[in-house]
Amino acid sequence: MQQSAYRRFLPHYQNANRTYFITFCSRGRRVLCPDARTIILKEIIDRHRMFYYLQTAVIMPDHVHLLLTPLDTSLAETMKRIKGASAREVNRELGGKGSLWQREYFDREIRSSENLRAKGEYIANNPVRAGLAASPDEYQWIWRAWIEGGDEWR
Secondary structure, three states, X not given: OOOEEEEOOOEEEEOOOOOEEEEEEEHHHOOOOHHHHHHHHHHHHHOEOOOEEEEEEEEOOOEEEEEEEEOOOOHHHHHHHHHHHHHHHHHHHHOOOOOOEOOOOEEEEOOOOOOHHHHXXXXXXXXXXXXXXXXXXXXXXXXXXXXXXXXXXX
16 A cells, blocks of 8 residues: 545545554543443454554543554554444444444554654553553553563564
């Protein structure tokens, strides 16, 4: 896949084999219950190495942070899969209906000169900065390839 761009409300630029820092929010910034956060994290982890290589995932009360590299698909298709599957499963498991996520998401391509591990650790520390945990290890809705995934840094 070569570089491409598309625009909805926010512009999105995509380059092949690049890692992205992504943030997306619940519709209306609604606080997601703990069961919903657990389902969302599971849905995201289940697609690791199938559709993307996941470095870091943090499910916050009303938004999600991801650090991932799409595999053989566009970033737009990757996000459609993540948001669609997680919304369907949350609605199915918890008896909800309708949209779970805001339409847009924020994405930022990680430059080759940036330290990927530092970016992953920064994302993992978001619950600490928000006062939700004393350390990332204490936060229930977090996944890091180098810890929970048992992977070496790529």
